[in-house]
Amino acid sequence: MDYYTLVILVSLIGFLLLAALLLIPVYRFLQREDEAARRFTDAYLQQQQTLHSDGATDPNGPVPPTQT
Template sequence: MDYYTLVILGALIGFLALAALLLVPVYRFLQREDEAARRFTAEYLRRQQAARPNGADHDEETPEPPTRP
């Protein structure tokens, strides 16, 4: 093997290592997002809508009427 072949192989291996280093976190992020998207099925959204028909995230508190002293 001559010197140029070693340089080419080193550059190729370095490039592949750098690509893996950068793309693996992106792939893992996309997998988590895909899993989160699967949770929002029609049945899940129907149950959420039935639990909160007015669309509020929390129960609305009714203010107490003012009392006279």
């Protein structure tokens, strides 16, 4: 094995380790955020369904525009 091959292999391994070191925490953060969003969405939808179970709209909500 000549010197250039050794340098190439060490550089490649170093690059892969650095990429893993930087990308694994980002991936884990995105997974946690996705799970939190999923839980929030389920809880929010259940809350809205119980509040508006009769199909009525929120009385404090926005007023629809008038027809002219």
